[in-house]
Amino acid sequence: EAQVTQNPRYLITVTGKKLTVTCSQNMNHEYMSWYRQDPGLGLRQIYYSMNVEVTDKGDVPEGYKVSRKEKRNFPLILESPSPNQTSLYFCASSPMASDTQYFGPGTRLTVL
Amino acid sequence: AQSVAQPEDQVNVAEGNPLTVKCTYSVSGNPYLFWYVQYPNRGLQFLLKYITGDNLVKGSYGFEAEFNKSQTSFHLKKPSALVSDSALYFCAVRDTNAGKSTFGDGTTLTVKP
Numbered sequence: 001e002a003q004v005t006q007n008p009r010y011l012i013t014v015t016g017k018k019l020t021v022t023c024s025q026n027m028n029h030e031y032m033s034w035y036r037q038d039p040g041l042g043l044r045q046i047y048y049s050m051n052v053e054v055t056d057k058g059d060v061p062e063g064y065k066v067s068r069k070e071k072r073n074f075p076l077i078l079e080s081p082s083p084n085q086t087s088l089y090f091c092a093s094s095p096m097a098s099d100t101q102y103f104g105p106g107t108r109l110t111v112l
Numbered sequence: 113a114q115s116v117a118q119p120e121d122q123v124n125v126a127e128g129n130p131l132t133v134k135c136t137y138s139v140s141g142n143p144y145l146f147w148y149v150q151y152p153n154r155g156l157q158f159l160l161k162y163i164t165g166d167n168l169v170k171g172s173y174g175f176e177a178e179f180n181k182s183q184t185s186f187h188l189k190k191p192s193a194l195v196s197d198s199a200l201y202f203c204a205v206r207d208t209n210a211g212k213s214t215f216g217d218g219t220t221l222t223v224k225p
Contacts, residue, residue: 042118042215042216043156043202044215097209098163100146101146101148101158102158103148103155105154
């Protein structure tokens with residue numbers, strides 16, 4: 001089944017404890033992206049990747065890191081999480097930058 | 113910089129009535145426009161898109177959208193609403209070259225029996 005998977009689905013952590021949210025797609029898509037969803041703010045793009053080894057900042061990159069070492073994986077790294085990073089995170093992929101995006105199920109992160 | 117506006121936080125309609133969810137955009141160059149739907153506790157699902165061609169785009173579940181270049185709008189419509197259409201709807205625009213993707217703040221559609 002063609003899909004985007006994210007792990008973990010739920011995570012409660014404490015301020016400053018490094019964490020990684022994984023994202024994987026099995027559709028051989030070139031483009032991948034991370035978003036955060038907050039009430040009243042819609043989805044805001046954190047980082048995106050046009051293809052392997054190419055990443056770029058979205059609208060809200062502060063406090064996040066990404067890497068794209070292989071086509072299928074695009075992990076989101078929070079080196080030192082803070083409470084304002086409590087949010088619902090979505091990973092998405094598409095064949096190319098202009099195409100329809102396919103979204104993962106989301107990761108609900110709480111930083112205490 | 114590109115932007116998307118969904119002027120209504122909430123739209124309420126009665127089942128069987130037509131519905132419209134509004135979206136306006138700003139982007140340099142030709143727009144690639146999308147509508148997505150999010151059901152409670154779920155990820156986003158694609159509804160329809162405008163790339164080029166016919167200004168009236170038909171999508172999933174009986175939805176359609178009309179691209180209006182002069183008004184920079186891409187309103188989502190459905191002739192007859194169903195209770196099961198109740199969800200959160202997002203309009204999005206993509207930058208065809210640079211990879212950025214911008215979403216509106218979302219509109220909650222409630223269809224009452």
